[in-house]
Amino acid sequence: MQRFPLPWPCAAGLLGLALAQQAAALAPQQIHAQASAAVAALDILDDNGQRVAERSATRIGPGRFVTVCEGLDAGTTLRLRAGGEPASAQLGARDRERNLCELQLPQDSGAPLALQTALPQAGQRVFAVSNALGLGVGISEGVVAGVRQDATGTLIQFTAPISPGSEGGALLDDEGRLLAILDYRRRDGQNVNFGAPVAWLAELAPRAAAAAEQLARLDAGQALAHQAQWPALAAHAAQWLAAQPGQPDALRFAAEAARAQQRPEDALNAWRALWRARPQDVQAGLDLAEALMQQQQLAEATTLARQLVAEHGGEARAHWLLARALHAGGELDAAEASYRRALAANPWLVAAYRGLAALAQARNDTGAAVAIFSRLSGLYPEEAWPRHLLIDALLRAKDFARAHAELQNLPPAYADSAEGWVLRGVVAARMGRPEAAVQAIRTGLARAPQDNAWMLAELGYVLAGLERYPEAIAALRDAVQRDPDTVRWRLLLGDALRLGGRTEEALGIAQQLVADQPGVAAHWTLLGHTLIQLDRHAEALPAIERALQLEPRDAGLWGALALVHQNLGQRAPAAEAVRRLRELDPARAELAYRSHVLPFEEVR
Numbered sequence: 001m002q003r004f005p006l007p008w009p010c011a012a013g014l015l016g017l018a019l020a021q022q023a024a025a026l027a028p029q030q031i032h033a034q035a036s037a038a039v040a041a042l043d044i045l046d047d048n049g050q051r052v053a054e055r056s057a058t059r060i061g062p063g064r065f066v067t068v069c070e071g072l073d074a075g076t077t078l079r080l081r082a083g084g085e086p087a088s089a090q091l092g093a094r095d096r097e098r099n100l101c102e103l104q105l106p107q108d109s110g111a112p113l114a115l116q117t118a119l120p121q122a123g124q125r126v127f128a129v130s131n132a133l134g135l136g137v138g139i140s141e142g143v144v145a146g147v148r149q150d151a152t153g154t155l156i157q158f159t160a161p162i163s164p165g166s167e168g169g170a171l172l173d174d175e176g177r178l179l180a181i182l183d184y185r186r187r188d189g190q191n192v193n194f195g196a197p198v199a200w201l202a203e204l205a206p207r208a209a210a211a212a213e214q215l216a217r218l219d220a221g222q223a224l225a226h227q228a229q230w231p232a233l234a235a236h237a238a239q240w241l242a243a244q245p246g247q248p249d250a251l252r253f254a255a256e257a258a259r260a261q262q263r264p265e266d267a268l269n270a271w272r273a274l275w276r277a278r279p280q281d282v283q284a285g286l287d288l289a290e291a292l293m294q295q296q297q298l299a300e301a302t303t304l305a306r307q308l309v310a311e312h313g314g315e316a317r318a319h320w321l322l323a324r325a326l327h328a329g330g331e332l333d334a335a336e337a338s339y340r341r342a343l344a345a346n347p348w349l350v351a352a353y354r355g356l357a358a359l360a361q362a363r364n365d366t367g368a369a370v371a372i373f374s375r376l377s378g379l380y381p382e383e384a385w386p387r388h389l390l391i392d393a394l395l396r397a398k399d400f401a402r403a404h405a406e407l408q409n410l411p412p413a414y415a416d417s418a419e420g421w422v423l424r425g426v427v428a429a430r431m432g433r434p435e436a437a438v439q440a441i442r443t444g445l446a447r448a449p450q451d452n453a454w455m456l457a458e459l460g461y462v463l464a465g466l467e468r469y470p471e472a473i474a475a476l477r478d479a480v481q482r483d484p485d486t487v488r489w490r491l492l493l494g495d496a497l498r499l500g501g502r503t504e505e506a507l508g509i510a511q512q513l514v515a516d517q518p519g520v521a522a523h524w525t526l527l528g529h530t531l532i533q534l535d536r537h538a539e540a541l542p543a544i545e546r547a548l549q550l551e552p553r554d555a556g557l558w559g560a561l562a563l564v565h566q567n568l569g570q571r572a573p574a575a576e577a578v579r580r581l582r583e584l585d586p587a588r589a590e591l592a593y594r595s596h597v598l599p600f601e602e603v604r
Contacts, residue, residue: 130169
């Protein structure tokens with residue numbers, strides 16, 4: 001076919017159109033300036049006003065924002081920071097299947113972003129504007145990787161980097177028009193991110209209305225869980241499952257109620273059913289693995305964690321779960337590597353920092369634990385909890401002066417709260433001021449909400465140090481009654497009973513602890529010391545030996561082993577135990593030698 005040159009006016013027109021299209025593209029600075037006013041930081045707060053999670057939210061109309069639904073139920077208050085003073089938002093229409101929730105802020109009058117409902121082309125330039133990592137609204141650049149389909153519909157895949165906290169932010173084209181709402185939970189690889197197309201926003205209200213009955217059941221269950229009405233929640237879940245067998249939210253409620261009511265087998269069965277119903281749901285897998293670990297089914301939990309990592313490599317919580325399983329199995333180096341992978345995927349995953357700190361403490365590297373929590377305090381300078389963890393780490397490192405100094409860096413409101421007073425008491429106790437500690441902890445308890453088991457446990461611990469055993473036992477019994485799932489309170493109660501002369505009761509607790517968690521040295525230590533106190537040395541010997549297998553650098557255990565061998569008339573093993581003790585604590589070894597070895601030599 002013969003081609004003829006275009007007439008000049010026509011060519012000029014096409015050139016002008018191309019230039020106009022090129023001129024419409026904005027620079028990244030312009031995109032950010034335009035979009036940052038319409039993208040808000042979203043804080044999810046608990047009952048005490050403490051931030052438990054961070055998200056983003058995008059304005060879609062005056063007083064109306066949209067964000068992801070996942071994680072909103074982790075708190076009780078939703079606070080938006082949209083340029084002015086932070087303000088509480090109310091939850092509006094919800095489409096949980098597509099993970100889109102509307103937030104209403106009536107006093108807001110800002111302008112929304114222009115929408116681009118047409119799906120983008122692969123390779124098209126895009127920008128993500130969000131509250132990534134809770135650092136404030138920022139921008140990143142990438143391209144559209146493609147338009148994908150999953151069970152919920154069409155998703156836009158893009159390469160602009162996003163992070164935890166980006167969920168609910170805006171994906172924009174190069175003219176600043178809103179293409180999609182960011183959804184970080186779908187991230188399965190490096191720079192493999194997804195957004196919900198803006199066409200879904202028009203369907204949000206009708207889909208929420210269609211699901212009104214389901215949402216009412218969900219709200220009722222969440223209210224019962226928040227009020228800790230576990231029998232009522234179990235009944236609610238059972239009724240829901242009778243009407244809709246296998247309904248995922250009902251299964252989750254059933255599992256949570258069974259766990260709270262100390263029915264671990266029922267809880268595990270519900271978690272298994274939820275995982276069968278939602279095999280692609282990372283949270284369902286995490287919950288099942290957590291239940292398996294609580295039931296000491298470590299091999300299955302580890303296998304499941306590896307599966308989650310293989311299928312969701314970009315999900316930080318999957319790496320964290322695998323790290324926990326490896327940690328519990330004694331594979332410390334592999335656990336450390338998995339904790340670090342979790343932090344590479346989510347640098348603000350606090351649980352992974354805690355795991356690394358626990359590893360450091362297991363290796364007697366208290367300096368590393370302090371460094372980890374110092375970093376967290378820097379990441380969250382206005383929050384109380386990282387400073388609290390830092391103080392705990394300093395106490396374990398026996399740096400009591402610095403721990404006391406860090407009390408001054410607590411936010412004023414927290415310092416004067418129930419938790420702040422109890423923490424002050426804990427520090428005073430470690431500094432050798434037990435009376436001041438008791439007074440501070442009692443002040444905290446007077447201000448405490450109902451959930452104060454850990455405060456009672458700390459009070460019991462300090463009272464036991466003062467040899468006020470009846471008071472200590474009463475406080476610790478109360479702590480165990482309020483929070484029977486926390487093993488440490490049972491351990492402290494057992495030790496207080498032993499020291500208070502109620503050794504048979506202590507023995508029952510110790511035997512139950514080693515049966516429940518045989519891999520914990522402290523449980524075998526309590527059992528061994530209690531049997532020694534009961535003059536049952538032949539039974540104490542394997543308990544002390546097992547504790548030493550788990551904690552071979554515990555000087556007190558080597559001293560106890562020397563005592564047991566001496567009481568059993570076993571001279572050579574007693575001497576060997578003292579020799580091992582001398583490598584760890586020469587002064588204590590000398591005392592043990594005079595008590596447990598020298599008498600043999602004098603008799604000879």
